[in-house]
Amino acid sequence: MQDCLSQELNRLLLKEDITTLLQPIVDIEKKSVFGFEALSRGPSDSPLHTAPMLFETAERCGQTLELETLCLRTAARHWSGHGTPLKLFVNISPAKLMPPEFNPTQLQELLLANGLKASDIVIELSERYPTADPSELLKTLVWLKAEGFLIAIDDLGSGYSGLKLWSELKPDYVKIDRHFIRDIQDDLIKREFLKSVVDLADRLGCKLIAEGIETEAEFRVVSDLGIALVQGFLFGRPKAVATACLDSLNVQKAHTPRLPQKEKDTAGLLCRHIEPVTSESTLQHAWERLQSEPGVFALPVVDNGRPLGLIHKWRVLETFSTPYGRALYERLPVTQMHSADALVVDYEVPLNEVSERLINDDAHYLKQHFIIVRNGKYAGLGATRSLLKHITERKIENARYSNPLTLLPGNVPIQQALVARTEEMRPFSLIYFDINTFKPLNDVLGYRVGDQIILLLSELLTEVFLADDDFVGHIGGDDFVVISSSPSANYNAGTVQALFAERSRRFYSDSVLKSGFIESEDRNGQPCRFPLVSLAAGTVEVGPDEKVTADQVSDLASYAKKRAKASPDFCFTDFSSSRSGKRLKTSQDANPNFNTA
Structure with a gap:
């Protein structure tokens, strides 16, 4: 097998059968493409098509430098044909920049032959590879910067001497390794690490690039931390043409709610x-x-x-x-x-x-x-x-039972999700959200403002409850539910309440905000003053291995919501185990009808 791969590598080098793909690097603040990273691939029908297989084989065969030289030539020719003023990021190993391999004359000839300027090129130096002579490498990098090339340290946090090189070289860009981006929304340590890197970059006058962003949740965290340059499948896969998808830059304003997935949809x-x-x-x-x-x-x-x-x-x-x-x-x-x-x-x-x-x-x-x-x-x-x-059938089914205003799952999928959770017999929280004094607001400010308030709540719920198995549903009107197995579910509920109280104020006039109430009729038709809208959250905690039905949890949720609306802080938590699995059947604690269409 190794002999075959070696022969294939020699064939590729001889015929220069290497393809350059371009992956966009996007500027969040300007909502535009900043540049592209050149990525090399073998032929699609070759065992050396993928980059790992291609470069690992070259390393085993002692032909890494020959392969890199070919990749650089191919990237330069490919990029010159696009005629774009954006930056081109190219990967170069430390060995390629060490004497006697490094040849300034050949480098300048390569630029000249393809009509490129040094200022167009960003040289990415990965810290995954050890450096035999750091002082010689530093000399080459200083020369490159003097010639106008820009320098980036790639894969920060993945290897050998990134921070040391950062302090000595003062690079223009530092690319944060995908490891620290993956699922960062659920990892406090990764977020703290990134915060410290952002602070260090600000002090040193260096720009950060977050690599490998694949989900909207990861993008939100990176954006909130103030990292302006991002790269990953969310914005574009490597392609032969220089294209990018910028729709995801609006993800914080136009979050698409996750549709429910049945327990066995694996x-x-x-x-x-x-x-x-x-x-x-x-x-x-x-x-x-x-x-x-x-x-x-x-x-x-x-x-x-x-x-x-x-x-x-x-x-x-x-x-x-x-x-x-x-x-x-x-x-x-x-x-x-x-x-x-x-x-x-x-x-x-x-x-x-x-x-x-x-x-x-x-x-x-x-x-x-x-x-x-x-x-x-x-x-x-x-x-x-x-x-x-299967996915198409599930999307059709979900669309059929989605709320037409918020597009969140409606009562049928809510009930299905609740049945699945109770059958799992794993711990989870069911949080029932209801807007306080919503009817007076709707009566005074009109249904259009009422709809905007409901949409605001749906956006907040999908913005805060981001865990993979978090389920957000819309029962109807101003009633919502969240099913979550996250230990921070109650904390997240409090966050939604605080954000709702803050952001809902923009729908009121200055005079109403100053007085702190609106005037409308109560249920008996009598004039009354009502406070500004707020959010009640009634929570039912279901413990591990607890035998409880979906209907029982629904009843408890209705009771918890009622208690929350009567509570000074609009919060109440009930435990299904404390009621020994007995259902509440009073007329005041009616089931919230999760299982009706």
Whole structure:
């Protein structure tokens, strides 16, 4: 296998068969593209297509510098054809900048031949790789800066000497490694680390770039911390053309609520066990299997339970159909033709996440199959067609029961989500939100303002409750529910109450704000003064392994909401265990009708 990869690398270097892709770097404040990072790939049908495989093979074969030289030439030619004044970020290893490898004359000739200026280029120096002679590297970097090149330290926090190099070189940009961005909204330590880096960058006059932003939640945190430059799949995948998606820059103002997902909507739902072949199986054996099983179009290659990739029927057929193809290849092991970049997902991964990973996968085509593992061991295959069909059906079902004003899940999906949580028998909180004195506001200021108040609350709930399994639903009118397993659920509820009290004030006139009340009629038609709107939050806490039904939790939620509206701070928490699972059936504590359409 290693010999084959070495031969393929030599072929790519000889034919200069390298492609440059461009991934955008976006300026949040200006809502525009700041520049592009040049990323190198092998041919789409080559085992060296992906960057990790390409550069790891070059490193094993001692040809990293030759590959880097080719990638730089290819990137320069590709970028010159776009004619854009934006910055081009290129990755260079420390070894490439060390004498005698570094050649200033060749570098200047490369720029001249492609009509580029030094000020157009940002050299990314990764701290993943050790530096043999830091003093010599520093001399080269100082020379580059003097020539007009800009310098960026890449992958901060991932390797060897980023902070030391930062202090000595004073780079123009520092790129924060994806590790510190992934799920930052749920990780206090990562947020604190980023805050300290932001403070240091401000003191040193350096710009930060947050790499690998893939979700709206990650983007919000990065934006709130004041990092202006961002990069990741949320804004654009690497492509041959210089394009970017700037829609996500408005995500804080136009958050799309998450639709509910049933408990069993995981990769396991699509798992079909296909008897695997091993790495020692021949292509002849694989082909006989594929011919004898008409409904199977890919075979997993598995050794000792560990998936190695997929052998595709179309690829074997294509090879065997060529002159002498079968005679030449049928005795070879399947590893000569298997796809090692097959998507591997865990049995419990939600289908929405599987879909995102398939779409974001760095390939020129959508993979038709993916491997499903359980506890790290092969479990079966999933079909992309089945995945898309299931997600489409679920979206249609969700749209049917969504609230038309907020587009949040309505009563049917709320009840389904509640049933799923109670069947899990894991701890969770059900928080019932209701707007106080909403009717007088609606009567005085009109239904349009009333709708805006309801939309404000829906935006706050989806803005604050961001955990993966947080569920936000709209019962109707000014009633909302949140189901959350997060230990900070009650804290988040308090945050929503405070933000609602603050942001709802903009709908009142100055005179009303000064007086602190509005005048309207009460339920008996008598003139009355009503305070400005506020938010009540009644919470039901369900403990672990607690046997409680969805209807019982619904009844308790209605009771908790009533107690919250009567409380001075508009908060009340009830515990289902304290009532021994008995349902409340008084007329005053009626069920909030989660299970009605």
